[in-house]
Amino acid sequence: MYPQTINNLIECFKKFPGIGEKTAERLALSCLNMEDEMIELFVKSLKDSKTKIKTCEKCGNLSEDTLCDICKDKSRDSSILCVVEESKNIVLFEKIGTFNGRYHVLGGLISPLDGINPEDINISSLIKRIKAENIKEVILAIKPTVEGETTALYIRKLLEGTNVIISKIAHGIPMGADIDYIDSLTLEIALSERSQIS
Amino acid sequence: MYPQTINNLIECFKKFPGIGEKTAERLALSCLNMEDEMIELFVKSLKDSKTKIKTCEKCGNLSEDTLCDICKDKSRDSSILCVVEESKNIVLFEKIGTFNGRYHVLGGLISPLDGINPEDINISSLIKRIKAENIKEVILAIKPTVEGETTALYIRKLLEGTNVIISKIAHGIPMGADIDYIDSLTLEIALSERSQIS
Numbered sequence: 001m002y003p004q005t006i007n008n009l010i011e012c013f014k015k016f017p018g019i020g021e022k023t024a025e026r027l028a029l030s031c032l033n034m035e036d037e038m039i040e041l042f043v044k045s046l047k048d049s050k051t052k053i054k055t056c057e058k059c060g061n062l063s064e065d066t067l068c069d070i071c072k073d074k075s076r077d078s079s080i081l082c083v084v085e086e087s088k089n090i091v092l093f094e095k096i097g098t099f100n101g102r103y104h105v106l107g108g109l110i111s112p113l114d115g116i117n118p119e120d121i122n123i124s125s126l127i128k129r130i131k132a133e134n135i136k137e138v139i140l141a142i143k144p145t146v147e148g149e150t151t152a153l154y155i156r157k158l159l160e161g162t163n164v165i166i167s168k169i170a171h172g173i174p175m176g177a178d179i180d181y182i183d184s185l186t187l188e189i190a191l192s193e194r195s196q197i198s
Numbered sequence: 199m200y201p202q203t204i205n206n207l208i209e210c211f212k213k214f215p216g217i218g219e220k221t222a223e224r225l226a227l228s229c230l231n232m233e234d235e236m237i238e239l240f241v242k243s244l245k246d247s248k249t250k251i252k253t254c255e256k257c258g259n260l261s262e263d264t265l266c267d268i269c270k271d272k273s274r275d276s277s278i279l280c281v282v283e284e285s286k287n288i289v290l291f292e293k294i295g296t297f298n299g300r301y302h303v304l305g306g307l308i309s310p311l312d313g314i315n316p317e318d319i320n321i322s323s324l325i326k327r328i329k330a331e332n333i334k335e336v337i338l339a340i341k342p343t344v345e346g347e348t349t350a351l352y353i354r355k356l357l358e359g360t361n362v363i364i365s366k367i368a369h370g371i372p373m374g375a376d377i378d379y380i381d382s383l384t385l386e387i388a389l390s391e392r393s394q395i396s
Contacts, residue, residue, distance in 0.1 A: 001292045002285075003262040005250050008243040015236055016225050027214050029286060031247045032260070038213055039248050043241050045206040049229045050237050052203050062230070064201040087200075088227060094199045 006032075055087075058129070060105035060122050062087040070094075070102060077101045079136040083126065083155070085109055085148075089141065101139075104129065109147035110154055116147075118154055127158050137165040144171050144189070204230075253285075256327070258303035258320050260285040268292075268300060275299045277334040281324065281353070283307055283346075287339065299337075302327065307345035308352055314345075316352055325356050335363040342369050342387070 002010070006028055013024035031039065055061065056068035063069070070076065070090070080101030084090060090103050108121040118124075130138060140155065142148040156166055172190035173182055182190075200208070204226055211222035229237065253259065254266035261267070268274065268288070278299030282288060288301050306319040316322075328336060338353065340346040354364055370388035371380055380388075 001267075001289045003251060003260055003266075005243055005246040005262060006260060008239060009247055012236065012240040012243055015232065017228055018221070018224070023216070025286065025289075026216070028247075030215050031244060032251060034213065036248055038210065039244055041206060042210040043244050045203055045210055046229060046237055046241050046244075048203040049207055049226075050234060053201060053230060062201055062204060064203060068201075069199075088223065091199045091223075 002028075055105070055107075059103050060087070060107055060125070061090055061103060075100075079134055080139065081126075081130065081135050081137070082139045082141050084141050085143065093141070101137075106142075106151065109142065109145075110151045111147040121151075123151075123155065123158070126155070130159065130162070130164055135164055137167060140166065140168040142168075200226075253303070253305075257301050258285070258305055258323070259288055259301060273298075277332055278337065279324075279328065279333050279335070280337045280339050282339050283341065291339070299335075304340075304349065307340065307343075308349045309345040319349075321349075321353065321356070324353070328357065328360070328362055333362055335365060338364065338366040340366075 009028035009031060010021075010024045013019050013027045014021065019027070034042075052064050053062055054064070054066070056063040056071055057066050058071045059068060061068040061070060065072075077100050081104055082093060082099060082101055083104045083106060084093070085106050085108065087105050090105070093099050093103070104122065104126050106121045106123065106126070108116050110116060110118055110121065129135070138155070138159070140152045142152055152168060159166060170193065171186070172193060173179060173186065179187070207226035207229060208219075208222045211217050211225045212219065217225070232240075250262050251260055252262070252264070254261040254269055255264050256269045257266060259266040259268060263270075275298050279302050280291060280297060280299055281302045281304060282291070283304050283306065285303050288303070291297050291301075302320065302324050304319045304321065304324070306314050308314060308316055308319065327333070336353070336357070338350045340350055350366060357364060368391065369384070370391060371377060371384065377385070
């Protein structure tokens with residue numbers, strides 16, 4: 001019942017995750033009230049996202065160049081590597097601002113049921129990189145699901161016999177959370193990974 | 199921390215109503231996984247939304263032509279006019295499929311506090327249209343807020359002394375709703391606008 005252009009816009013918005021019929025309609029209609037410059041920037045960014053965005057040759061992070069800003073930054077400690085599942089995880093760590101090492105993006109987690117095997121994600125490049133560059137510590141910052149644990153275990157196996165320290169980020173009760181509302185699995189991990197304080 | 203293109207995309211998505219930082223980030227990143235054809239259609243639709251979409255000269259509905267599909271449709275009853283606030287309301291009425299008259303889009307409601315006066319919305323064109331075309335009934339399908347009631351009252355005043363029947367859509371308990379959870383204002387209206395059934 002809308003003109004074809006608006007129907008097309010609605011269909012496009014519906015392709016995005018978490019956007020349903022109603023939201024897509026609202027977003028499409030709000031395009032009509034946007035300034036021309038905004039739409040132009042939007043159009044340009046969408047096109048650029050297909051042409052300019054590559055993955056960093058070294059770490060797999062999103063980048064417009066062959067190497068990403070983090071890999072290019074010579075002030076960073078290249079002996080410590082934080083292994084993450086996706087590029088967007090890097091952004092989260094960078095927001096904290098306390099980590100000064102480098103990253104490696106796996107681009108997925110091992111999940112045989114979904115047809116994702118070790119060779120489908122950036123594990124071989126990680127191992128190569130650890131051996132080639134003088135990496136002292138590898139921090140596994142992977143989510144604690146079955147897939148995450150499998151991937152972590154696999155990486156540990158591959159690095160057996162090397163001198164690289166392998167660590168993983170801590171799991172436990174989130175800061176400020178009420179213990180009453182924490183799931184039992186998290187509570188179990190928090191208990192088993194307790195640390196002595198005096 | 200993302201490449202510039204992705205930051206631009208995030209900023210664009212954030213301009214949409216109801217889209218915050220996190221959602222904008224999710225939407226921008228999902229553009230990277232979309233097929234080229236999808237992005238091309240999106241880009242084209244966005245451009246078209248600025249160039250092709252006009253408002254119908256007669257009723258104010260969104261249209262790609264001078265007249266919208268409803269105004270062009272000669273099979274529709276042109277003696278009955280349904281007055282709505284926005285174009286998207288038309289889509290809702292058209293989905294029911296029982297109304298065969300025509301529409302008039304006000305493009306807003308009178309709201310002096312927000313600086314919207316009668317001359318800022320399509321009221322004069324409505325009155326002209328009612329007088330020029332042989333309109334027998336005007337249905338006010340405007341929401342029952344202060345602004346809506348003001349607008350309805352204003353239109354009624356302007357049509358005083360003419361033979362046009364003015365009606366408004368019914369307000370009351372929504373079908374299937376539990377009376378326990380209905381606000382008292384709706385209940386009051388439902389009570390005062392009760393109809394005799396035997």
